[in-house]
Structures are given as structure tokens and as C-alpha cells.
Amino acid sequence: MNDRDINHLHPDLQPLCRKWLAQCHEQVIDSFVIYTWRSPAEQDALYAQGRTAPGKIITNAKGGQSKHNFTLPDGTPASKAFDFAIRRKDGTLNWSVGSSEWKAAVAIGKALGLIWGGDFRSIIDSDHFELP
Template sequence: MIELQERNSHIYQVKDAKTPSELHPAVEEGKKHLVNQAAEQGIDMIITDALRTKQEQEALYAQGRSTEGRIVTYASGGESYHNYGLAIDFALRLDNGEVIWDRSHDGNENGQSDWMEVVEIAKGLGFEWGGDWQSFKDYPHLQMDFGLSIHELQRGMRPKPKALAEE
């Protein structure tokens, strides 16, 4: 039986917690609003990554280290908000179906970067943007951490499921 110990109104402790098997409901809802609101502004954006297993995270972490490719993450398995269903990554999709990570592209031709328009929508929905980080900039990364550190998540702290207030 899972025992819950109340920490505060939106956080709880799960003993013997397994990592989640799906996105947190607020992140899932935020993701849907993000895609829809971007589309309303003429931006075709896609979610390129969401929940990752620890094994998938380890494989990404190995990239540019023990396997070929460039380094794309500094988080090993269990050290990413993706591992706890609290993060998504995005990209832009062109009319021809090509997926791009071009932060200056203005496909809706309104004089603003589509990338930054998506970021602003995401921030309005409660996401934190990896491009705002002081150290490693992770431009496709969006997360809702609910004030929880990776260390707290590793110890079994979890945000309670709740609806996203923003419509």
C-alpha cells in the first residue's frame, strides 16, 4: 500500500515510489493548450519528447560521451524532470512537414520569432523555459516543477494531480 504523508497543499510523499508512467495531469493539459494556442497564432509546433524512462535518459546522457553525437543533456537517468512526467520538449514544423529547431524562424510572418511566441505562450501556461537557465541552455525544454527539486523527486516527493487554471 502506498502511504502518503502531507507536505503541503500541493505536494505529497510517496513511499516506495516508482517513476510515473505518464505526464502529470497539469503538464498534459498545459501541453494541449500550448499546441492549440500556438496553432491559433499560425504556428505549427510539435512536442518532440515528454515522459522518458530512466533508461531512455541514460541513453541520451551517453550521447556525446560514450556514444556518437553531440551532448544534448547533462542529466543522467533519474536526474531529469522528463523522468517524472514534468517536462516536454518542442520544435516547429514547416508546411512541408520538416521539423526545425530554428529560434529565429517567423513562419507566421508577424515579425516575431515563432519559437519565442511558443515560449511566451508556454510561460503563460505555467511552464518554465530551459532557455532562461543560467548554465546549460536547453531551448526546446519546458517544465513544471511545482517547486520540487530533482533531489526531492528522487526521494519520492510528488506534486498532487490538479487541473491547470489557465484556459
């Protein structure tokens, strides 16, 4: 199951994520976090997709290599990245990166200093923000 707990974000990312959510909601963008921390085993399962497991390749990061896998020295989850989605008024999800809501949500994240996965070169990860 996807970890959606903002408290499992790195202490530097938690306030930025909360600001991003608040600013999106101020612009009537129903954004929400769909993934914060993931274990190295979960990351390995995602890495296997399109390689040794069915599906399409969605990541180049093996377990322990993703910013989603970061922990504090005591082992506490502290993801340096979060994934998000945007919900339409009818309850369906809006995955249209070219829509005005997506463009505004991305602009808000970038203005907060976050790196947007839609700017990645190897694998485009449009629903992803991370610490620089």
C-alpha cells in the same frame, strides 16, 4: 522511440501542454510534442552522448534525474517536461529559435507558467518546457 503521448505527462502538465498547443495553433504555429516521458535507461543513453558514446553532450541529467523520468507512485509515466518542434508550411522543421514562430511559442509557454529550457544556464534546451 520517442514517447509523444500527452497522457504520459504529469496530471498538472497535461492541461498546460494542451493549452500551449491550442494557443500555438490559434496563432498558426504548427507546434507538436516530440517527447514526453522517457525511461531512466533512455535518459542514461542520452547522458552517455559526448561522454562514453559518440555525439555531443545534450544533458547533465542521468537516469532518474530528468523531469522526463518522473512517474506517479504506482509507476505510471508522469513526465514533468515535454519537448517540442515547429513545422513549416513546406513540412520541414523550424529549429530557428530566433524566428517569430519560436518567439511566439516560447512566449505562450511562459505565459502559462512553464519554464523554458532556453533559459537554462548549463545546457540550453530550447525545445523543452517543464513544470516549475
